[in-house]
Amino acid sequence: MIRSKVVSVGLIGLGGMSNFYFGNISQINPLQVSAICDTNQELLNNIGQREGISQDKRFIHIEEIIASPDVDAIISVVPNNLHAKILELCILHQKPILAEKPFTLNFEEAKNLNKLYKRNPIPCMVGFIHRYTPSFQYAKKLIEENIIGQIRYIDVRYQQSFGAPLFNVSYLWRFNKEVTGTGALGDLGAHMIDSARFFVGEFHSVSALMETFVDKRKDPITGEPRHIDVDDFTSFHAVLGNGVVGNFVTTRNAIGSSNQHEVTLYGDFGTIHVNIERPNEIDIYVRGETEEIPVLKSERVPEIYDKTILGDFAELIINKQNQDMPIFEDGYKNQKVIDCIITSAEKGCFVKVDSQEVLWEKVKSISG
Ligand SMILES: NC(=O)c1ccc[n+]([C@@H]2O[C@H](COP(=O)([O-])OP(=O)(O)OC[C@H]3O[C@@H](n4cnc5c(N)ncnc54)[C@H](O)[C@@H]3O)[C@@H](O)[C@H]2O)c1
Numbered sequence: 054m055i056r057s058k059v060v061s062v063g064l065i066g067l068g069g070m071s072n073f074y075f076g077n078i079s080q081i082n083p084l085q086v087s088a089i090c091d092t093n094q095e096l097l098n099n100i101g102q103r104e105g106i107s108q109d110k111r112f113i114h115i116e117e118i119i120a121s122p123d124v125d126a127i128i129s130v131v132p133n134n135l136h137a138k139i140l141e142l143c144i145l146h147q148k149p150i151l152a153e154k155p156f157t158l159n160f161e162e163a164k165n166l167n168k169l170y171k172r173n174p175i176p177c178m179v180g181f182i183h184r185y186t187p188s189f190q191y192a193k194k195l196i197e198e199n200i201i202g203q204i205r206y207i208d209v210r211y212q213q214s215f216g217a218p219l220f221n222v223s224y225l226w227r228f229n230k231e232v233t234g235t236g237a238l239g240d241l242g243a244h245m246i247d248s249a250r251f252f253v254g255e256f257h258s259v260s261a262l263m264e265t266f267v268d269k270r271k272d273p274i275t276g277e278p279r280h281i282d283v284d285d286f287t288s289f290h291a292v293l294g295n296g297v298v299g300n301f302v303t304t305r306n307a308i309g310s311s312n313q314h315e316v317t318l319y320g321d322f323g324t325i326h327v328n329i330e331r332p333n334e335i336d337i338y339v340r341g342e343t344e345e346i347p348v349l350k351s352e353r354v355p356e357i358y359d360k361t362i363l364g365d366f367a368e369l370i371i372n373k374q375n376q377d378m379p380i381f382e383d384g385y386k387n388q389k390v391i392d393c394i395i396t397s398a399e400k401g402c403f404v405k406v407d408s409q410e411v412l413w414e415k416v417k418s419i420s421g
Pocket of ligand 1: 065066067068069070071090091092093096113114115130131132133135153154155180181182240
């Protein structure tokens with residue numbers, strides 16, 4: 054239960070992605086970062102000083118910040134192997150949480166959490182921030198207005214380049230299966246799955262291919278090469294709700310791609326294309342009243358599409374669940390699709406998502 058107008062947020066994990074939350078939280082009136090936690094003492098002190106957070110609100114142990122009576126809600130931005138533990142502690146202490154993606158390290162963890170959550174639900178959101186991109190919000194509205202007709206095919210890619218040999222990136226937790234779960238799939242692919250669920254609906258079956266291009270990277274401490282056991286590349290086909298078919302590609306080894314998450318939706322009467330690198334623009338191919346064939350119209354997104362994940366989190370904390378906010382269930386379902394993709398790539402087969410059944414032939418329809 055929140056005691057006052059200010060919601061005291063405890064932010065766990067002060068690395069790269071924490072900058073997004075520090076940078077945006079001041080715009081969300083009731084939310085205020087009042088406690089922080091990181092195992093890196095130097096970082097903890099530096100950020101504590103920068104943000105004016107007193108010594109007694111700087112924590113090394115996640116158990117202590119979550120249990121603290123001065124902390125109303127948690128934002129969790131830690132490596133993936135800690136996501137389930139933090140969610141579990143938040144359920145135990147009944148603290149609202151905005152947890153980063155991927156939801157968990159694997160689907161086993163997600164299933165265990167689901168059992169705990171169903172007995173004792175809490176306000177919980179998952180960091181699928183790309184849903185909040187203005188062009189994604191606007192595209193969803195246009196789809197609901199049926200301007201491209203029935204969607205038949207969705208093409209989704211999410212590519213970055215930092216993993217390519219050219220950049221010689223050292224071994225880090227994102228390449229260690231025990232800490233990250235999967236490589237590009239959980240890191241970027243989780244967003245692709247979320248975007249497809251956001252625009253189209255649930256996944257019914259998947260067929261996947263996963264590859265590791267760079268099998269050794271230098272350990273930054275010992276200088277020795279370390280074996281890489283996660284994917285640099287994952288692609289998959291899927292059948293989604295209403296028989297929509299999907300084509301998905303993700304990699305962190307695509308030179309020329311900075312942070313390229315783009316979605317193209319092909320309908321019976323037109324096409325919509327959005328890309329997070331151009332968050333306020335949308336490409337629409339539809340036939341206007343005076344045109345014989347669809348033509349490309351690139352539009353600026355109207356300014357009303359300005360919802361934010363932190364704004365929604367503040368509302369969820371006071372029990373207002375807005376449409377389309379990524380909640381616990383979205384994290385759980387996302388992790389299930391990830392699990393089916395891994396099974397498919399390992400076994401070379403299609404996998405039906407609801408039952409996780411392995412299929413040796415193509416699923417021709419939703420019920421197939
Ligand atoms: N939603 C998005 O678009 C997006 C983007 C980037 C990262 N992320 C997610 O955010 C999470 C963190 O990513 P990052 O890039 O910030 O990683 P990072 O390595 O830069 O930072 C992680 C931080 O967690 C700290 N940490 C590690 N173990 C800890 C523990 N036991 N207790 C407290 N702190 C601990 C580390 O010291 C580090 O400061 C990941 O799950 C990642 O998938 C999401």
